Amino acid sequence: MTIVNAVVQGIFLGAFYAVLACGLSIMFGVMRIINLAHGDIAVLGAYIVFVIVEATGTSPFIAFVAALPVMIALGYLLQLAVLERSLKSGILTPLLATFGLSIVIQNVLLIRFSPDVRSLGGDAGAITTSSWQVTGGLSVSALGIVILVVAVLVFGALQLFLSRTRAGWTMRATAEDADAAELAGIDSRGVYARATALAVAIAALGGLFLAIRSVFDPLSGPTQLIFAFEAVVIGGMGSLWGTLLGGLALGVAQTLGAQINPEYSALTGHLLFLAVLIIRYGGGRLSLRLAR
Amino acid sequence: MRVQRWNRTSKLFTGATVAIAVLLAVVPLVFEADVVQKLTNLLILVLLAAMWNALAGYGGLLSVGQQAFIGIGAYGTIFFAGLGVSPYPAMVLAMLVAGAISVPISFLALRLRAAQFAIGMWVIAEVASILVRLDQNLGAGTGISLIQLNQYAPNFRQAYTFWLALGFTVIFLSALFFLLRSPLGVSLQAIRDDEEAARSLGVRVAARKRLLFVLAGFGCGAAGVLIGANTLFIEPGSIFSVQWSAYMIFMVLVGGLGTFEGPILGAILLFGIQTTFTQGGPWYLVGLGATASLFALALPRGIWGSIEERLGLRLLPVGYRVVEVKGEKRAA
Numbered sequence: 238m239t240i241v242n243a244v245v246q247g248i249f250l251g252a253f254y255a256v257l258a259c260g261l262s263i264m265f266g267v268m269r270i271i272n273l274a275h276g277d278i279a280v281l282g283a284y285i286v287f288v289i290v291e292a293t294g295t296s297p298f299i300a301f302v303a304a305l306p307v308m309i310a311l312g313y314l315l316q317l318a319v320l321e322r323s324l325k326s327g328i329l330t331p332l333l334a335t336f337g338l339s340i341v342i343q344n345v346l347l348i349r350f351s352p353d354v355r356s357l358g359g360d361a362g363a364i365t366t367s368s369w370q371v372t373g374g375l376s377v378s379a380l381g382i383v384i385l386v387v388a389v390l391v392f393g394a395l396q397l398f399l400s401r402t403r404a405g406w407t408m409r410a411t412a413e414d415a416d417a418a419e420l421a422g423i424d425s426r427g428v429y430a431r432a433t434a435l436a437v438a439i440a441a442l443g444g445l446f447l448a449i450r451s452v453f454d455p456l457s458g459p460t461q462l463i464f465a466f467e468a469v470v471i472g473g474m475g476s477l478w479g480t481l482l483g484g485l486a487l488g489v490a491q492t493l494g495a496q497i498n499p500e501y502s503a504l505t506g507h508l509l510f511l512a513v514l515i516i517r518y519g520g521g522r523l524s525l526r527l528a529r
Numbered sequence: 530m531r532v533q534r535w536n537r538t539s540k541l542f543t544g545a546t547v548a549i550a551v552l553l554a555v556v557p558l559v560f561e562a563d564v565v566q567k568l569t570n571l572l573i574l575v576l577l578a579a580m581w582n583a584l585a586g587y588g589g590l591l592s593v594g595q596q597a598f599i600g601i602g603a604y605g606t607i608f609f610a611g612l613g614v615s616p617y618p619a620m621v622l623a624m625l626v627a628g629a630i631s632v633p634i635s636f637l638a639l640r641l642r643a644a645q646f647a648i649g650m651w652v653i654a655e656v657a658s659i660l661v662r663l664d665q666n667l668g669a670g671t672g673i674s675l676i677q678l679n680q681y682a683p684n685f686r687q688a689y690t691f692w693l694a695l696g697f698t699v700i701f702l703s704a705l706f707f708l709l710r711s712p713l714g715v716s717l718q719a720i721r722d723d724e725e726a727a728r729s730l731g732v733r734v735a736a737r738k739r740l741l742f743v744l745a746g747f748g749c750g751a752a753g754v755l756i757g758a759n760t761l762f763i764e765p766g767s768i769f770s771v772q773w774s775a776y777m778i779f780m781v782l783v784g785g786l787g788t789f790e791g792p793i794l795g796a797i798l799l800f801g802i803q804t805t806f807t808q809g810g811p812w813y814l815v816g817l818g819a820t821a822s823l824f825a826l827a828l829p830r831g832i833w834g835s836i837e838e839r840l841g842l843r844l845l846p847v848g849y850r851v852v853e854v855k856g857e858k859r860a861a
């Protein structure tokens with residue numbers, strides 16, 4: 238029963254990772270770049286929600302809705318000020334530029350908010366405390382269900398957006414071949430800016446869940462980035478639904494590892510990630526190379 | 530027309546560099562222990578910058594996980610010293626082990642490209658860090674001191690560590706220098722300039738990249754050994770910290786990615802900044818991160834690369850260039 242419980246908790250945890258990873262997956266799918274500041278942007282989102290909650294005493298969910306326009310504006314700014322320039326100059330430049338940005342965000346948060354660990358769990362109300370005891374060893378928390386449902390809704394909405402709307406078609410066309418899309422009259426700059434704004438907004442949702450389900454501090458970003466990237470890779474880079482499955486697989490691997498020893502939680506996730514890399518990129522060819 | 534590598538400036542400067550390296554050897558005999566410790570730090574930064582540049586500047590491999598080898602080097606010293614090996618030989622052993630570990634890692638890591646390689650290396654560093662945390666003999670999460678070094682008087686200890694740092698730095702920078710000047714180096718610079726074009730000309734890109742990766746593994750292992758010896762206390766949180774990657778990226782980007790002299794300049798700059806802002810602190814890191822981003826976006830060749838481009842200076846020549854011979858008639 239404990240195994241079943243670990244898997245169920247892993248799915249809830251994995252839904253959170255999938256939300257974190259969603260924006261990373263969108264940006265990779267559309268622009269072929271990985272934003273190394275993605276985790277820090279999620280944490281920045283958590284702090285913006287935190288500031289609104291502190292100032293108004295409202296629920297974090299309402300504060301998140303209020304924070305959304307700010308995050309979308311930040312996304313546009315990120316694209317226009319940093320990514321657009323870096324896209325033109327090779328594959329390493331976006332990584333270098335966003336890595337620098339990640340250090341800036343972490344330390345600005347450190348200056349503004351001190352290294353104290355915070356949580357919004359207490360402000361979110363009954364949702365964080367209520368749970369159902371299904372059987373002896375299996376309990377299902379309300380928050381876990383909410384995050385799982387929201388994750389599926391986010392991915393479903395994205396699917397609908399990409400397959401049914403005009404803006405979604407232009408985004409897919411640009412992702413497929415930006416130059417050809419330009420020839421067909423699509424403004425790829427606008428598409429990239431929308432994709433980044435969308436990615437940053439969903440990252441902030443990930444930050445909200447991080448703040449409610451556990452704790453965060455100014456240096457939480459890098460860990461969130463690693464988990465998000467692992468989810469994207471496990472699910473297959475460039476595949477949206479793959480990212481959801483990858484997140485769930487990562488969550489389950491972590492909770493199963495924690496069953497053996499609580500300290501193994503992150504380790505088993507990392508090992509699953511490395512195993513996927515070996516299977517996908519190593520395998521038979523590796524032995525051929527060695528033999529030659 | 531004539532193809533040349535050396536000219537008067539580069540001969541003079543290379544001679545001066547060798548002279549400086551020789552002069553540095555007497556530093557511990559002349560200066561106080563705290564000066565020696567600071568200069569050891571400078572050598573560590575030079576070594577780290579040169580190794581990261583070998584990876585990114587020549588191999589196009591952007592790693593955010595070289596702290597894996599730094600940590601393995603530092604903890605390797607603790608491990609071998611714990612087995613009863615005398616501290617300094619333990620450090621050389623640890624460096625060799627860190628480098629040797631880079632060989633199996635390269636078979637996985639080099640299959641990955643761009644962001645996958647960058648974050649893949651980061652995850653490998655995280656795994657190494659977690660494994661150390663799980664090991665009580667290595668001090669687990671709380672850290673451990675290199676107590677075996679207490680057998681030496683502080684002045685002597687600092688001098689020995691400095692000499693080891695000087696030795697490692699000279700060995701690895703010379704290795705990179707002669708590697709880049711060898712026939713192999715021509716193919717490495719071709720990969721730097723255009724990987725696909727180099728491949729189509731028959732350069733064995735994968736094998737060349739492995740060479741750089743393993744060199745950087747040994748070099749970062751050596752730097753880790755020295756960091757441990759210079760600070761006497763290590764803990765997984767800081768020795769495996771991604772901050773080392775931030776420093777390396779800053780030094781190489783500001784100095785000049787893909788040039789031999791640039792990273793040395795970047796290391797001297799970072800050393801200057803660190804000595805000025807001794808408090809460190811978040812503002813200093815905001816500055817480092819913002820500067821690195823700005824250089825990546827606006828001045829991708831860094832300070833040295835831009836100087837080289839404008840003035841045609843080559844102080845430590847690893848490439849060739851074409852010069853016109855006076856009085857020679859131009860071919861029509």
